[in-house]
Structures are given as C-alpha cells and as structure tokens.
Amino acid sequence: MEQQIQDLVASIKKEGIEEAKKQSAEILASAKAEAEEIIKKAKAEGYKIIQDAKNSAKLEAESAKAQIVQAGRDVTLSLKQSVEALFNKILVDDCKKAMDASLLAQLITQAVNADLNGVTAEIPEGLKDDVVKALSSEVAKLVKQKDFLKESKGVLSGIKLSSNDGSGYIDMSASECALLVKPYLSERLRELIG
Incomplete structure (x- = not known):
C-alpha cells in the first residue's frame, strides 16, 4: 500500500x-x-x-x-x-541743368518763329529776366508785345507751352524730357546690368 x-x-x-x-x-x-x-x-x-x-x-x-x-x-x-x-x-x-536761360531762349525763339498764336510760354519763377536777355532783341520785343512769356510756380524746370483756350500744351520740363529719354536709356541700362 x-x-x-x-x-x-x-x-x-x-x-x-x-x-x-x-x-x-x-x-x-x-x-x-x-x-x-x-x-x-x-x-x-x-x-x-x-x-x-x-x-x-x-x-x-x-x-x-x-x-x-x-x-x-x-x-x-x-x-x-x-x-x-x-x-x-x-x-x-x-x-534740369541743361535747361538754362540760353536753352529756354532758343525754345522760345523757335515757338515765336513758328508764329504760335494764342500760346503762352510758362517758365520757372526767377528766370524771366535771364531768358529775355538771352533772346535776340527782335524776339524779345515780340515776346513782350504778345505777353507770351510768364513765370509759373507750377513749372519747376524747363518750359511749358500751353494754348490760352486750354485745348492743349507741350510740357518740356526736366522730368518730362527725362521720361522721353528714359526708354532709350533703360534698354542700354538693361544691357549693362543684365
């Protein structure tokens, strides 16, 4: 067991x-x-x-x-x-530097010789006497008779030819001339920079 x-x-x-x-x-x-x-x-x-x-x-x-x-x-x-x-x-x-009294006188002489009636030439303040001195005596006489030349605070450089009735104007200020030349410079600058 x-x-x-x-x-x-x-x-x-x-x-x-x-x-x-x-x-x-x-x-x-x-x-x-x-x-x-x-x-x-x-x-x-x-x-x-x-x-x-x-x-x-x-x-x-x-x-x-x-x-x-x-x-x-x-x-x-x-x-x-x-x-x-x-x-x-x-x-x-x-x-702006190029647009001295002598150049403005040349532009005004051409405008007067073109017999632009009803047109006023606006130039920067303080240049009127110098421009008139630079004009030939014959053109200066016509400018004074027609009250063609005026000084304007709105024109900082160059000249602005405007019709007395307001129908149009030609702006030959330094900034406008620069805008006209700029496209030609820009192309050359692109070549130089690019």
Whole structure:
C-alpha cells in the first residue's frame, strides 16, 4: 500500500509537473509572441517616426531653399529699383541743368518763329529776366508785345507751352524730357546690368 501511495504521489507529481511544464511552455510561447508583436509594432513606429522626420526635414530644406531664392529675387528687384531711381534722378538733374536761360531762349525763339498764336510760354519763377536777355532783341520785343512769356510756380524746370483756350500744351520740363529719354536709356541700362 505504501508503494501504491508512493506511486500515486509520484503520478500526481508527474502529472502536476507535466501540466506545469505545459502551462509554462504555453505562457512562455504567448509571452514570446506578444514580445515579438511589441517589437514589430515598435519597429514600425520607429520607422514611421524616422520617415516623418526625414519628410519634415526635406520639406524644411525645400522651404528654406525657396525662401533663399525669393530673398535673392527681392534683393535683385530692390537693387534694380534703386539703380533705376538713381539714374532717373541723375537724368532729371542733368536735364534740369541743361535747361538754362540760353536753352529756354532758343525754345522760345523757335515757338515765336513758328508764329504760335494764342500760346503762352510758362517758365520757372526767377528766370524771366535771364531768358529775355538771352533772346535776340527782335524776339524779345515780340515776346513782350504778345505777353507770351510768364513765370509759373507750377513749372519747376524747363518750359511749358500751353494754348490760352486750354485745348492743349507741350510740357518740356526736366522730368518730362527725362521720361522721353528714359526708354532709350533703360534698354542700354538693361544691357549693362543684365
């Protein structure tokens, strides 16, 4: 009987140990499968994070390049505008200097010789005496008789011929002369700058 008890105990132990081993193996296999799944998910998430970071870095680099290109365009445009403004100022200043009393007298002489009736010549204030002195005595006499020459606050340089009835005028101010010359200069400037 004792032997039977021992056999029974041994059998129970064996069955318990086998069951425990079986359960242990199942738990271990389940844990291993879960661990592999966790590792797989972690790798996938890690890969996604890396790809997102690469894409983000690529977008930022492209954006930075685009901003640099735009800044270059802005600087070029600003420089071009500054150069054009400088040349416009120089051109207007040079035209203004060229339009002295002698040149105005020549323009007025041509207008008088063209027998422009009903026309007034407006010149900058303070130049009338100098212009009249520069005119020949014959033209100066006609200018005074017809009251052809007037000083005007509205004319800063050059001369403005206008019809007395307001139907038209010719503006030969420094700024208008500069505008007439500018298209020809602009083409040459584009060749020099471009």
